Amino acid sequence: MKDDLFTVGELAKKMNVTVRTLQYYDKEGLLNPSARSEGGRRLYTKKDMVLLYQILSMKYLGFSLEEIKNNLISLDNPEDIYKLLEEQTKAIEYEIDNLNRVLEAIKALKKSVTQTNTVDFNRYADIVSLIRTKNEGFLSVEFFNEDEELATHIKGLFEDNPELGIGLFQKYQQMCDKTISLKAQGKTPDSKEGQILAKEWWDLIFTFTGGNMELLPGILSFSENRENWSEGMRTQQKAVDEFMEEALSIYFQKNSIDFPELEEGYND
Missing domain, CATH: 1.10.1660.10 (Multidrug-efflux Transporter Regulator; Chain: A; Domain 2)
Incomplete structure (x- = not known):
């Protein structure tokens, strides 16, 4: 140099x-x-x-x-630099949120062991699995506590095909980041990019459920009930939903897909 x-x-x-x-x-x-x-x-x-x-x-x-x-952001002026730094800030804040949630889960488990003198190895194994996968599937912790059918399905993904389970959660996070990035670029849900992303979301949902649409209510319930989510996760999911609500609705209409309960869930 x-x-x-x-x-x-x-x-x-x-x-x-x-x-x-x-x-x-x-x-x-x-x-x-x-x-x-x-x-x-x-x-x-x-x-x-x-x-x-x-x-x-x-x-x-x-x-x-x-x-x-x-x-690509050209970085030719302070506004470009600010825009790039803003995107990086959001990405780092999300990672910090994930790590804080893992920390809280570990603290809760420690407290439980101290108070009951027993160990919930199912819970411990869940936490260990998520730590080992760099927390990319940490949202699944919420699933384990809220919907029995969905919890069984998710645990099955990790137990029967760990690579698929981890890959799906990684894909979910990538899709969230991609949605927010498109919004930041001023792309609309009906744009070419927005509709390509809508197809990717629908493909992800179909792969995750294995085609079992009876799991959709549990997925929607998880997305709607955010009281235990961190502020960063709530903000991110709200931004994603605002975009995908319209993008999926347009995608369904264009491709004659009839899942009104999914569209209604987003609108709620």
């Missing part, structure tokens, strides 16, 4: 990506080097590093390279 310029190798090392990845992003017009050395080597600035972080974050959320290219 010289005068705050990074070679492709230096940037790759700092951002934990391969040189091949940076070369590919350059070829696709996602991240072009800001300068070239006298010998023609790619050189990147710290602004390029921030742009790369934005690309990697959107890729993690499931955006295609074409979607990333069309929705």
